[in-house]
Amino acid sequence: MRIAAFFIVLLKLLASLLMLLGVVWACGALWFQLAQSVKSGSARGLLLGVWVGVGLYCVYLLWQQRAAKGLLIYGLLLAGILAWWASIQPSNTRQWAPDVAQQLSGTVQGDVVQLHNVRNFEWQTASKATARWEDRRYDLGQLVSVDMATSYWMGPAIAHTLVSFGFDDGKAPRRYLTFSVEIRKERSEQFSAVGGFFKQFELSLVAAEERDILRVRSNMRGEEVYLYSVAMPRAAMRSLFIAYVDKANALIETPQFYHTLFANCTTIVFDMVRSIVPGLPMDWRLLASGYLPQYVDSLGALARPNDFEAIQAAAHINARAKAVRPDADFSSAIRQGVPQAPLQP
Structure with a gap:
């Protein structure tokens, strides 16, 4: 009993x-x-x-x-x-905040990628900008680099992850396009990590100029931004770029909710990369995204002439970003001193 x-x-x-x-x-x-x-x-x-x-x-x-x-x-x-x-379903038809008002889409024909609604804002403050949404054409045969940016706003464990692709036509300065998985805020909304567990936000994929999407973080919002060069074969670079385009098109067809743990700026990128490079190990740093650079470094994928601490110090772009003149090449300036991974076949 x-x-x-x-x-x-x-x-x-x-x-x-x-x-x-x-x-x-x-x-x-x-x-x-x-x-x-x-x-x-x-x-x-x-x-x-x-x-x-x-x-x-x-x-x-x-x-x-x-x-x-x-x-x-x-x-x-x-x-x-x-x-x-x-019964609560994601939607693409709400009163969106200006910086996520348009949805990225694209078409791929051979090496030519045509993108619609690339963001190229000129930010005056952290919340005010001159809006520009542009169509862009990229030649994947000119894709020569992949960089990872991490932007910190609430301590060392949490960071926003962005991926930037570099294109070189051998004539003009190298062009860069940055992809960012973000919440799609409505006009009245602010980011909430807790709200991200409860279907508060839809998922958005933004493609933007670095002068827009990195500068607003380093210069306007006061976030600490780091930029790392990632070693990746050119075929994998191409596949990752196309994966971003496919994800953008998929979000237009089927909207998706953001989730703080399982559908965020890091986990979605990891899922895309893992489909290209099978066998990537799961790691707690995929959730504590502030330590993602250490995870990538542990895979041997960062340019590494020095130890990680030296790479991280060189990767910090805030001082360089704030010193860039309006008429200067922002992307070249922020890469001064950043170790560059050699171009792989």
Whole structure:
């Protein structure tokens, strides 16, 4: 009897824990998803309070020999919330913030890539810019480099990851195009790592000039930006560039939610690279994206004439970015002193 009673208590503890976790998850879902329709934080708080109260009451019933009633009430309410949650679908038709107002798309014909809606903003402040969305043509036969940028805004463990491709026609200065997987904010929204767990943001893929997408981070937002040259065979560079174009087109056809852990600026890039270079190991630094450069370095993929600390110091572009004159070549200036990976066949 004592053993049976022990297991009953254990099961109730487990059930209580799962029910409380469900209450917490549903609170997050309700809070972030109702933000647009229920503007008042007090009203949302009241709704969450009712849900928490009912959830705790169901847990109470579980321990008062009325488990069936508690589980039934809880199960019906949670099923309703889950059905509502499943009905929330991503969309491409919202009132978007200006910097993600347009969607990138492209076509690939042989070596020629035609891109639509490449961003080339001229930023005056962190939130104000002259908007320019442009069509661009790129020749994959001229693709000669891949660089990884990491931009830090909340400590060493978290960074935004960007990938920049360099094109050299042998005449003009090298052209660069940077891809960035970002949240697609609505006009009234701000980034929230917690909201990213609860379908608050759609996913956006931006292609932009470095003077736009790197400069706004280093010069306007005050983020710490690092730029690393990545060693990659030219065939892999080409495949990765096309993978970005394919992802952009796919997001137009089927919009997708951003997810803080599983569909973000690092994990999506990793998935694309892993499809090109099979066997890449999983690593905790893919989640703690601030340490992604160390992960890439551990694979032997960074230009490496020195130890990593020296490479990282040279990769810090903020001082160089702020010193660039308006009429100077921004991309060349920020690469001064950055170790460059040799061009591979």
